[in-house]
Amino acid sequence: MTVSADQTMNKKDTNPQEYLVFRLGNEEYGTDILKVQEIRNCERITRIPSAPAFVTGVTNLRGVIVPIIDLRLRFQLPSVHADIQPVIIVLNLDERVVGVVVDGVVDVITLNTEQIKPAPDMTSVLSDRYLAGLGVTDGRMIILVNIEKLLNIDELELIHAHGEGQI
Amino acid sequence: MKVMSARFRALLMEINEFSGVFFSEAEELLAEMEQQLLQLNVEKPDTEELNAIFRAAHSLKGGAGTFGFTMLQQTTHLLENILDNARSGSLTLTKNLINLFLQAKDIMQEQLEAYKTSQEPDEAGYIYISEALQQIALQDKESALKDNADSGNTPVRNSAESLLTVSIKDVDAEEQVLLENELAHLGELVDISSTNSSLTARLRTNATAEDIVCVLCFILDESQITVQPEAVSDTAGGCTDIPAVPNNPAVQTSRTSPPETGNIRVAVSKVDQIINQVGELIITQAMLTELTSHSESCNSELLRQCAAQLERNIRELQESVMSVRMMPMDYVFSRFPRLVHDLGARLNKEVELILIGGTAELDKSLIERIIDPLTHLVRNSLDHGIEPVNERVAKGKPAIGKLTLSAEHHGGNIIIEVTDDGAGLNREKILQKARSQGMNVSDTLSDEEVWMLIFSAGFSTAEKVTDVSGRGVGMDVVRRNINAMGGHVDVTSKLNAGTTVRILLPLTLAILDGMLVQVADEIYVLPLGAVMESLRPTPQMIRGFVGGDRLLHVRGEYLPLIGLRERFRISGPTEDADNIVVIVQSAGYRYALCVDQLIGQQQVVVKNLEQNYRKVQGISAATILGNGSVALILDVAELFAFDKQKNNMLGCTSRVDGATA
Numbered sequence: 001m002t003v004s005a006d007q008t009m010n011k012k013d014t015n016p017q018e019y020l021v022f023r024l025g026n027e028e029y030g031t032d033i034l035k036v037q038e039i040r041n042c043e044r045i046t047r048i049p050s051a052p053a054f055v056t057g058v059t060n061l062r063g064v065i066v067p068i069i070d071l072r073l074r075f076q077l078p079s080v081h082a083d084i085q086p087v088i089i090v091l092n093l094d095e096r097v098v099g100v101v102v103d104g105v106v107d108v109i110t111l112n113t114e115q116i117k118p119a120p121d122m123t124s125v126l127s128d129r130y131l132a133g134l135g136v137t138d139g140r141m142i143i144l145v146n147i148e149k150l151l152n153i154d155e156l157e158l159i160h161a162h163g164e165g166q167i
Numbered sequence: 168m169k170v171m172s173a174r175f176r177a178l179l180m181e182i183n184e185f186s187g188v189f190f191s192e193a194e195e196l197l198a199e200m201e202q203q204l205l206q207l208n209v210e211k212p213d214t215e216e217l218n219a220i221f222r223a224a225h226s227l228k229g230g231a232g233t234f235g236f237t238m239l240q241q242t243t244h245l246l247e248n249i250l251d252n253a254r255s256g257s258l259t260l261t262k263n264l265i266n267l268f269l270q271a272k273d274i275m276q277e278q279l280e281a282y283k284t285s286q287e288p289d290e291a292g293y294i295y296i297s298e299a300l301q302q303i304a305l306q307d308k309e310s311a312l313k314d315n316a317d318s319g320n321t322p323v324r325n326s327a328e329s330l331l332t333v334s335i336k337d338v339d340a341e342e343q344v345l346l347e348n349e350l351a352h353l354g355e356l357v358d359i360s361s362t363n364s365s366l367t368a369r370l371r372t373n374a375t376a377e378d379i380v381c382v383l384c385f386i387l388d389e390s391q392i393t394v395q396p397e398a399v400s401d402t403a404g405g406c407t408d409i410p411a412v413p414n415n416p417a418v419q420t421s422r423t424s425p426p427e428t429g430n431i432r433v434a435v436s437k438v439d440q441i442i443n444q445v446g447e448l449i450i451t452q453a454m455l456t457e458l459t460s461h462s463e464s465c466n467s468e469l470l471r472q473c474a475a476q477l478e479r480n481i482r483e484l485q486e487s488v489m490s491v492r493m494m495p496m497d498y499v500f501s502r503f504p505r506l507v508h509d510l511g512a513r514l515n516k517e518v519e520l521i522l523i524g525g526t527a528e529l530d531k532s533l534i535e536r537i538i539d540p541l542t543h544l545v546r547n548s549l550d551h552g553i554e555p556v557n558e559r560v561a562k563g564k565p566a567i568g569k570l571t572l573s574a575e576h577h578g579g580n581i582i583i584e585v586t587d588d589g590a591g592l593n594r595e596k597i598l599q600k601a602r603s604q605g606m607n608v609s610d611t612l613s614d615e616e617v618w619m620l621i622f623s624a625g626f627s628t629a630e631k632v633t634d635v636s637g638r639g640v641g642m643d644v645v646r647r648n649i650n651a652m653g654g655h656v657d658v659t660s661k662l663n664a665g666t667t668v669r670i671l672l673p674l675t676l677a678i679l680d681g682m683l684v685q686v687a688d689e690i691y692v693l694p695l696g697a698v699m700e701s702l703r704p705t706p707q708m709i710r711g712f713v714g715g716d717r718l719l720h721v722r723g724e725y726l727p728l729i730g731l732r733e734r735f736r737i738s739g740p741t742e743d744a745d746n747i748v749v750i751v752q753s754a755g756y757r758y759a760l761c762v763d764q765l766i767g768q769q770q771v772v773v774k775n776l777e778q779n780y781r782k783v784q785g786i787s788a789a790t791i792l793g794n795g796s797v798a799l800i801l802d803v804a805e806l807f808a809f810d811k812q813k814n815n816m817l818g819c820t821s822r823v824d825g826a827t828a
Contacts, residue, residue: 044796047689048783049735058780058789058797063447065789065797067780097779 016110019135021142022089022102025077029102030109030135030142037092039105042085056101061090068099069151091147098151109142111135116144189230190283191432196223197279198501201272205504209260217254220268224250227275233349238293239278245300246271252304264303266512269505271296330357331372334393336365435531438491442677445481445488446772452481453793489675494534496574496583497525502538503545503572510549517556517566518549523573529581530675533652537583537672540645544585544668545570547641552589552666562663564588579674580654580696586667592618592660618658622646650804652676653694653787655753679773679800681790683766684749686731687739690798692771692790693760697753697803701765704748719748719759726750729807730761734785753803760806773800784809
């Protein structure tokens with residue numbers, strides 16, 4: 001039963017895994033904690049010309065130029081309220097360092113495979129290949145994001161081209 | 168069993184470590200050999216030079232033997248034998264023979280490359296060269312025999328076996344095993360005794376003490392080795408043919424080695440790491456300077472002095488560190504004598520190559536990337552530039568053509584020139600060719616503009632395609648490569664007097680002299696090399712142009728005017744909008760760029776934007792400013808080209824708009 005529920009998961013994920021939970025609007029999202037390098041405050045960000053809207057710009061992370069992606073814009077959520085102090089989660093993905101802007105970091109949770117349900121395929125903004133599933137613990141629902149796929153640069157370019165076509 | 172295999176693995180690892188040293192030394196030896204072969208005077212070879220070539224071949228053979236590179240060992244062995252005959256005078260050198268030696272060197276280089284990647288080298292090359300070399304040796308022997316028969320002399324033995332005592336100190340047990348094997352290759356081991364840290368072997372061999380040291384040097388330091396002859400045993404009987412050893416009873420070696428240059432080998436990545444760290448230091452220092460200039464505290468004077476001192480120190484440190492990456496242009500130039508020699512022979516042209524300024528230094532990454540474009544230019548000069556001998560004589564020029572390669576520092580740049588005294592570019596031919604290619608060119612183009620046409624894609628004026636050049640893919644690639652390195656290229660030429668191609672390159676890519684400009688609240692960096700001048704335009708200077716474009720009229724010149732604000736769709740405060748115009752020039756583009764403010768000049772550390780993000784049109788890289796924020800560095804040529812593209816794309820829509828309005 002568990003096996004069929006976890007089609008999207010690899011075999012190695014049968015062990016409990018830790019997720020960093022962050023907030024965007026009213027929802028909670030989770031990402032594999034091993035991909036997280038650090039959490040920082042939003043600092044001076046330099047805009048990049050002709051970049052997709054959700055690429056806020058680049059920032060200086062101890063001498064390394066790191067692109068910053070606004071997940072609110074990426075997920076097509078309404079823009080942020082003035083009273084929210086967004087933070088940047090710096091992710092280390094396959095030799096590439098990328099920062100994502102979120103409303104806030106909540107906590108770190110451990111999920112077993114039984115606690116991860118497959119994500120329903122209903123959203124056109126974010127196809128299910130970017131989602132690793134729904135994590136359920138203590139009545140909370142956490143949307144698990146396949147951040148690696150989501151922030152893949154090829155994907156970014158693809159989305160960019162697509163977006164321009166629509167406009 | 169397990170213990171054994173672990174020990175074996177350790178040994179293998181050690182061999183790998185040694186083989187790394189061997190590869191780099193072998194490459195140097197081959198390069199040395201080639202250089203000396205090319206310098207060699209065929210009619211009157213200098214014994215010392217021949218000896219040097221022989222030594223190089225010999226050391227190579229020894230090393231190849233140690234690591235079991237059989238083909239390389241065999242090739243060098245054959246080469247060595249012939250060279251030995253040449254230096255003893257029994258073989259007369261010819262131009263063809265030198266060419267064969269050079270070929271052998273190339274094949275050995277290929278073999279070396281193959282061994283480096285743990286592959287077996289190409290057998291065909293080996294068979295070819297060993298047959299050719301054996302042929303020479305055979306001919307030589309026959310002629311020697313004939314000579315001997317004529318004069319009735321007995322054949323002269325080149326070498327006799329002798330008994331040598333080889334003592335090696337400071338070696339551990341594992342190395343001893345290796346060394347024992349190695350010595351066994353050289354001759355017959357009479358007896359061998361070893362202690363914890365030393366090895367003494369008696370060796371019956373026809374190698375000289377110098378040879379043994381040369382071979383062992385791949386593994387050991389020269390000071391560790393002592394070779395002493397014992398009694399000379401003349402196995403052949405008859406005349407005592409004394410080998411080279413007796414004159415040097417104990418070879419303590421420092422004489423056989425090339426002069427100590429005091430260099431160390433360091434991995435490039437280590438140097439780059441230091442350069443990066445110095446880059447960080449510069450940024451931190453800029454932050455500090457900014458802080459102290461705003462600080463109002465009582466100690467600020469002292470603090471300011473300290474900051475200024477620190478700035479000077481860091482600048483010096485940066486210069487020293489950058490100089491570590493610098494390599495002399497000789498590294499590039501040294502490959503051209505061979506190229507010119509081979510090509511000249513193939514094209515039947517007599518060419519004298521002159522190299523000037525080989526000591527001028529250039530960043531390692533640039534020096535490696537300049538090789539291909541430069542090779543192309545030299546090939547072009549030889550193929551299209553310099554005329555065949557009869558043609559030259561008919562024109563009243565010296566029969567031998569002259570090709571000059573020069574390098575010279577010029578501020579923060581290096582100027583590399585390829586000059587030939589050949590036919591020069593033919594204006595009519597180029598224009599004709601350009602038209603046949605469908606290019607829109609007018610007769611009124613200046614010479615310089617016509618010459619630049621040869622850099623356009625698919626352009627070649629060679630009447631027939633040779634295997635040397637003429638495919639028309641070359642010159643545009645040359646220009647593209649050089650532009651990519653942040654440099655530019657131009658041509659001057661005079662009919663029947665020759666052509667000069669001039670390449671201007673920055674000395675390094677890591678640091679850039681920049682001009683900071685501001686649009687709204689965004690700051691961009693223009694490479695200072697591309698900035699010609701900046702001015703505050705009066706309304707009269709700005710003229711309209713078709714399609715809504717604007718032109719800037721300055722001193723009789725009409726330049727395209729591009730607004731950085733529109734180009735990058737920058738929003739923000741507009742009160743100072745397009746206040747200043749910067750005239751920029753790069754890669755053949757010259758235009759005026761509108762910005763709001765000039766902030767000033769600053770040296771910036773170039774940071775890669777593609778490492779974590781991707782290529783952005785019109786942006787070459789990024790940098791970090793004194794306040795810690797990121798600024799983007801503009802790519803002047805791309806900015807213009809992209810603008811043009813975009814205009815072409817938008818052209819139709821704006822026309823539609825016009826029609827509906």
